[in-house]
Amino acid sequence: MGGPVPHIPVLGRQAVEFLNVRDGGVYVDATFGAGGYTRAILAAADCRVIGIDRDKSAIALGADLVQTAHGRLTLIEDTFSHLDAVARAAGFDAVDGVVLDLGVSSMQLDAAERGFSFRLDGPLDMRMGGQGVSAADVVNAASERDLATIIFVLGEERHSRAVARAIVKTRSAAPIRTTRALADLVASAVRSRPTDIHPATRTFQALRIFVNDELGELVAALAAAERILKPKGRLVVVSFHSLEDRIVKSFLAGRGETRAGSRHAPERKRIAPTFRVLAKRPVTADADEVARNPRARSAKLRAAERSEAPARNDDASDLLPRLPALADVLKGR
Numbered sequence: 402m403g404g405p406v407p408h409i410p411v412l413g414r415q416a417v418e419f420l421n422v423r424d425g426g427v428y429v430d431a432t433f434g435a436g437g438y439t440r441a442i443l444a445a446a447d448c449r450v451i452g453i454d455r456d457k458s459a460i461a462l463g464a465d466l467v468q469t470a471h472g473r474l475t476l477i478e479d480t481f482s483h484l485d486a487v488a489r490a491a492g493f494d495a496v497d498g499v500v501l502d503l504g505v506s507s508m509q510l511d512a513a514e515r516g517f518s519f520r521l522d523g524p525l526d527m528r529m530g531g532q533g534v535s536a537a538d539v540v541n542a543a544s545e546r547d548l549a550t551i552i553f554v555l556g557e558e559r560h561s562r563a564v565a566r567a568i569v570k571t572r573s574a575a576p577i578r579t580t581r582a583l584a585d586l587v588a589s590a591v592r593s594r595p596t597d598i599h600p601a602t603r604t605f606q607a608l609r610i611f612v613n614d615e616l617g618e619l620v621a622a623l624a625a626a627e628r629i630l631k632p633k634g635r636l637v638v639v640s641f642h643s644l645e646d647r648i649v650k651s652f653l654a655g656r657g658e659t660r661a662g663s664r665h666a667p668e669r670k671r672i673a674p675t676f677r678v679l680a681k682r683p684v685t686a687d688a689d690e691v692a693r694n695p696r697a698r699s700a701k702l703r704a705a706e707r708s709e710a711p712a713r714n715d716d717a718s719d720l721l722p723r724l725p726a727l728a729d730v731l732k733g734r
């Protein structure tokens with residue numbers, strides 16, 4: 402269906418299998434991207450897909466697929482933290498499956514002007530939705546301490562203090578405005594061997610996750626999926642680094658327990674699990690897929706089936722790492 406697929410969807414076949422796509426079903430592809438997952442879902446059965454992406458260019462490029470899907474595909478520009486409200490607004494009070502394929506798309510990475518890549522020179526932007534605060538805003542305003550925390554926690558960068566120090570020193574001469582300028586200063590602050598990943602990889606990852614509030618979005622999306630999935634509906638999440646995978650794993654472990662409530666509450670009530678985990682260990686890509694698509698190397702798929710129990714409305718934000726608030730970071734220095 403549709404034209405050529407410009408992006409090889411990581412773990413696409415396995416994701417669609419776990420979704421258990423059926424005729425008449427309604428599925429939310431909450432990270433539409435280049436539409437690889439959506440095409441596979443639409444091809445698997447006579448079903449409907451609601452595709453969501455916060456990137457307006459992804460939604461615009463999906464227009465052809467909407468045409469060829471003949472009423473079976475609705476595309477909405479929004480954040481996936483709102484996926485339950487988006488599904489309701491599209492006319493569905495409950496859905497049969499939700500899939501999330503996290504992170505950036507290759508379309509975003511390959512567009513120098515979006516500022517995601519340390520390999521291409523462009524403005525230091527990194528906003529998936531094009532609104533709000535950019536990576537340059539954070540890099541030029543945050544205190545050295547906040548920068549080090551963000552880069553350590555979200556980039557898991559051991560040399561975060563050295564990187565933060567180098568950023569503050571460089572920007573005292575002139576603001577840091579380009580991906581090349583940031584990549585170069587990180588490379589000079591972090592010693593690396595030629596066989597290592599590019600020294601700026603972790604710093605870029607940290608800033609991208611921070612600017613897009615990717616972990617907050619993920620936690621909210623998991624709770625939204627719990628609210629909108631039918632009994633026996635499937636949740637499938639593909640993640641690309643340990644911070645995301647840890648959140649998905651902990652969320653599903655908590656929702657699979659028979660006890661719940663605040664960890665501060667003296668008494669914990671017995672309540673029914675809302676999800677049943679479908680594979681104890683995360684599914685990973687095989688050697689063939691990794692050879693075709695190196696990005697698949699770090700991919701982990703987790704899947705669960707919704708039970709009949711009502712959604713828990715407790716706050717899942719304790720799954721998030723501790724970080725300075727964006728508003729405080731921008732007050733900076």
Ligand SMILES: C[S@@+](CC[C@H](N)C(=O)[O-])C[C@H]1O[C@@H](n2cnc3c(N)ncnc32)[C@H](O)[C@@H]1O
Nearest residue numbers: 410432434435436437438454455480481502618
């Ligand atoms: C890895 S790509 C998805 C690729 C897609 N599965 C495919 O087969 O083409 C991730 C997409 O999710 C989108 N995205 C990331 N975070 C989002 C969020 N919080 N809300 C909505 N879309 C988001 C990105 O803009 C990007 O287009």
